[in-house]
Amino acid sequence: MSVVRAIQPIRPIAPRRHLRPVPSTGAPRVAVAPRTSSRANASAVLRALSPKIIVGVVLIILLNLFLSSLSNASIYQISQLKKETATLGTQAQIINQQVASLRSPQNLANSAMALGMVVNSNPVFLSVKQSKIFGTSSPVSANNAGVSNNLIANAVLIAKSNPSKFAASQKAQIDVPTVSSVKTNKSPVVQVVLPSDGIPASPTH
Amino acid sequence: MFNEGTFKRHRNINIVVLLVLLAFIARLTWFQLVAASGFRDEAKKAIEVTKSIEAVRGNIVDSQGNILATTIFTWDVNIDPVNVGPVTLDIDGKQTAFSKEEISTYIATILNVDPASILAKMTGVGRYANLKKNATATQFTQLKNLEIPWLYFDRKQTRYYPQGAVAGNLIGFMSSDGSALAGIERTMNSCLAGNDGKETYEQGADLIKIPSSIRTITPVRDGSDVVLTINSDLQYAAQQEVAATVKRLNADWASAIVIEVSTGKILAAAEAPTVDPNKPGAVKARNRASRIFQTAFEPGSILKPVAAATAIDVGKATPTTHVVAPQSLKMPWGQFINDAELHAPEKLTLTGVLAQSSNTGIVQIGGKVDSATRYDYMKKFGMGEKTGVNFEGESSGVLNSYKNWDRMTDKVVMFGQGVSLTPIQTADIFQTFANKGVRVSPLLISGCRDRAGNMDPTHVDSPVRVISESTASQTMDMLEKVVEKGPIGKTARIYGYRVAGKTGTAQIAEGSGYGRLHAVSFVGIAPAENPKYVVAVTAYKSRNISNSLGATPGFVAVMKQVLKTYAVPPSTTKSKNIPTGWK
Numbered sequence: 001m002s003v004v005r006a007i008q009p010i011r012p013i014a015p016r017r018h019l020r021p022v023p024s025t026g027a028p029r030v031a032v033a034p035r036t037s038s039r040a041n042a043s044a045v046l047r048a049l050s051p052k053i054i055v056g057v058v059l060i061i062l063l064n065l066f067l068s069s070l071s072n073a074s075i076y077q078i079s080q081l082k083k084e085t086a087t088l089g090t091q092a093q094i095i096n097q098q099v100a101s102l103r104s105p106q107n108l109a110n111s112a113m114a115l116g117m118v119v120n121s122n123p124v125f126l127s128v129k130q131s132k133i134f135g136t137s138s139p140v141s142a143n144n145a146g147v148s149n150n151l152i153a154n155a156v157l158i159a160k161s162n163p164s165k166f167a168a169s170q171k172a173q174i175d176v177p178t179v180s181s182v183k184t185n186k187s188p189v190v191q192v193v194l195p196s197d198g199i200p201a202s203p204t205h
Numbered sequence: 206m207f208n209e210g211t212f213k214r215h216r217n218i219n220i221v222v223l224l225v226l227l228a229f230i231a232r233l234t235w236f237q238l239v240a241a242s243g244f245r246d247e248a249k250k251a252i253e254v255t256k257s258i259e260a261v262r263g264n265i266v267d268s269q270g271n272i273l274a275t276t277i278f279t280w281d282v283n284i285d286p287v288n289v290g291p292v293t294l295d296i297d298g299k300q301t302a303f304s305k306e307e308i309s310t311y312i313a314t315i316l317n318v319d320p321a322s323i324l325a326k327m328t329g330v331g332r333y334a335n336l337k338k339n340a341t342a343t344q345f346t347q348l349k350n351l352e353i354p355w356l357y358f359d360r361k362q363t364r365y366y367p368q369g370a371v372a373g374n375l376i377g378f379m380s381s382d383g384s385a386l387a388g389i390e391r392t393m394n395s396c397l398a399g400n401d402g403k404e405t406y407e408q409g410a411d412l413i414k415i416p417s418s419i420r421t422i423t424p425v426r427d428g429s430d431v432v433l434t435i436n437s438d439l440q441y442a443a444q445q446e447v448a449a450t451v452k453r454l455n456a457d458w459a460s461a462i463v464i465e466v467s468t469g470k471i472l473a474a475a476e477a478p479t480v481d482p483n484k485p486g487a488v489k490a491r492n493r494a495s496r497i498f499q500t501a502f503e504p505g506s507i508l509k510p511v512a513a514a515t516a517i518d519v520g521k522a523t524p525t526t527h528v529v530a531p532q533s534l535k536m537p538w539g540q541f542i543n544d545a546e547l548h549a550p551e552k553l554t555l556t557g558v559l560a561q562s563s564n565t566g567i568v569q570i571g572g573k574v575d576s577a578t579r580y581d582y583m584k585k586f587g588m589g590e591k592t593g594v595n596f597e598g599e600s601s602g603v604l605n606s607y608k609n610w611d612r613m614t615d616k617v618v619m620f621g622q623g624v625s626l627t628p629i630q631t632a633d634i635f636q637t638f639a640n641k642g643v644r645v646s647p648l649l650i651s652g653c654r655d656r657a658g659n660m661d662p663t664h665v666d667s668p669v670r671v672i673s674e675s676t677a678s679q680t681m682d683m684l685e686k687v688v689e690k691g692p693i694g695k696t697a698r699i700y701g702y703r704v705a706g707k708t709g710t711a712q713i714a715e716g717s718g719y720g721r722l723h724a725v726s727f728v729g730i731a732p733a734e735n736p737k738y739v740v741a742v743t744a745y746k747s748r749n750i751s752n753s754l755g756a757t758p759g760f761v762a763v764m765k766q767v768l769k770t771y772a773v774p775p776s777t778t779k780s781k782n783i784p785t786g787w788k
Contacts, residue, residue: 079413090345091342094341097341100367104371105371122700123765125775136700147448147762151444151452152371152441152444152448153487154368154370154481155369
């Protein structure tokens with residue numbers, strides 16, 4: 001009931017009229033616009049702009065083409081450089097593996113042994129500070145030498161030193177000064193200074 | 206002016222044009238707006254690629270930074286047999302034609318495989334055949350340079366161990382599919398492995414990646430490096446010695462451990478026979494593990510210093526405590542404890558008991574301490590529990606509660622029977638004597654170091670005070686006499702250095718009794734006056750020498766190498782004058 005009461009009947013409202021008659025001025029209400037004014041202006045503007053628009057569009061297209069070709073070239077260059085990096089990486093790996101093999105203890109032990117070297121298990125220490133020698137030097141014999149021949153496996157020993165080549169190169173180096181045709185300039189004799197608490201130092205510059 | 210017919214015609218044409226235009230606009234709108242996302246996705250699918258970026262596994266390096274394990278690339282060489290045919294190669298600038306047979310021989314030579322097998326694969330009808338797995342970088346380069354169109358390569362990561370079997374027992378190895386199977390490779394896998402990444406990009410028809418389209422989904426994180434405490438040069442020298450020891454003694458195996466006293470760092474943990482991780486299949490399975498951490502056995506007399514130190518620490522004995530040590534000692538319940546060698550009853554001090562390694566002597570002096578106290582000390586020395594190294598499969602050894610000891614076990618534990626230890630546990634006990642009575646957990650892995658050089662150090666257990674400094678010092682004095690005066694200990698002398706140590710000849714349990722062969726060992730410390738290094742050498746089932754004479758040459762050689770490596774100056778003082786006997 002309260003809902004029914006709350007709804008008020010709609011009263012018809014009369015529309016207010018806002019239009020008023022226009023006072024007559026005597027002048028004609030409608031005039032014919034001059035035919036040439038706006039169209040002529042527009043076409044004049046178009047005529048002026050169209051070459052610029054065309055040139056602009058052409059320039060944009062050319063720029064786009066240029067940038068696109070530049071970008072494409074860069075992409076191929078990057079791709080090529082990546083290939084080169086991979087190739088160089090592979091070469092670096094080959095060289096690193098060779099170096100690792102050459103510096104492995106197995107290769108060094110084998111090479112040292114081939115050169116006739118043995119492990120000296122009786123070292124002598126020199127104390128520069130105390131000016132003392134610790135231990136007694138003795139020649140290495142079969143009885144006191146450590147294990148010299150390599151006993152430890154290494155399946156990746158791909159590169160091995162060539163001791164005979166090394167020995168030959170050492171010999172060649174030693175032989176050089178003995179060649180009679182080589183003229184040598186004698187260096188002035190410089191006395192080696194022995195510091196009181198250090199290693200004897202050569203006055204080399 | 207237009208007439209009406211013309212106007213109508215124009216109007217109709219305009220309407221038709223307008224309708225066509227509207228149809229185009231409608232269709233365009235449908236393409237551009239309604240169905241645009243579908244077309245965009247379809248186009249993207251055609252040119253977009255999602256690729257996984259494999260993280261590079263980290264290195265395992267020694268304390269000096271020398272690489273023991275690293276990752277390299279190898280290539281699987283494959284062919285498309287259907288497309289295989291004769292090829293023309295550029296040989297010295299000259300185009301030369303090769304038949305299928307000729308090129309197969311050439312490929313086989315490069316790959317170092319049987320040419321017949323290569324040719325057989327090349328004449329197949331399938332679209333895939335593998336010519337060789339894990340071709341080296343050199344082989345790959347040689348083949349790639351041939352530019353054979355039907356030959357293609359799959360690059361993959363492969364583990365590479367440049368020093369071969371050096372520390373092979375510790376490093377472990379990987380499977381061919383890149384799974385960590387053993388050793389540090391497996392236990393430290395979370396540090397080494399890294400995280401694979403993922404990225405998407407667009408590519409052209411020629412499969413070229415368009416740089417501006419690259420989008421990283423998951424960033425790749427390469428693995429970190431594991432830094433060991435091992436000195437690989439020392440490890441190699443120690444392995445050489447144990448390999449020579451195995452040969453000399455005709456033993457099952459031998460091991461040598463070097464520990465830095467003050468830090469517990471393991472500088473070498475050498476074993477023979479061992480494994481080259483590059484070819485783990487080349488050795489028997491039992492040689493691929495690390496016995497130093499995984500094999501426990503009754504250590505024998507090498508444990509006598511523990512009983513002696515316990516007696517001193519609880520005030521029941523001193524280094525000069527007297528005892529009469531018979532060759533055979535009858536227990537109250539009728540069983541006998543015997544010394545290894547036949548001898549008349551000897552009047553020995555506790556120092557003499559250790560020097561002579563008398564079972565009957567140590568049982569009498571050590572027996573002054575009750576079982577529970579002795580058991581507690583043995584626990585504090587680390588027996589019966591794993592070391593802090595946490596090596597995979599590490600054994601804790603066996604130390605039964607004193608409550609479960611029978612009357613005989615209660616006695617024999619004092620000379621290393623009825624209890625089992627791994628070689629690393631034995632070495633750790635001597636580290637305690639050398640480190641003024643404080644046991645430091647052995648350390649094998651310094652930490653995990655990321656690519657930026659940030660180190661995550663390994664957690665180290667707190668040091669444990671086991672015996673007093675005074676007891677440790679007295680034990681060291683006694684152990685020095687073992688090397689000075691012991692019949693076998695003498696062979697462990699190193700000219701110019703004071704050395705402390707103990708021999709051990711242990712029977713090896715077999716079935717319900719003991720077998721014929723022994724585990725012989727010597728653990729030594731040098732220089733004794735300022736202990737720096739512990740070296741423990743063991744030879745298991747020695748067939749040629751059945752006492753510690755089999756182990757002392759290896760000890761001497763390894764300890765000399767240690768002293769030389771770390772430039773330890775010879776001793777300038779003399780040992781204390783402690784009597785080994787009495788009248």
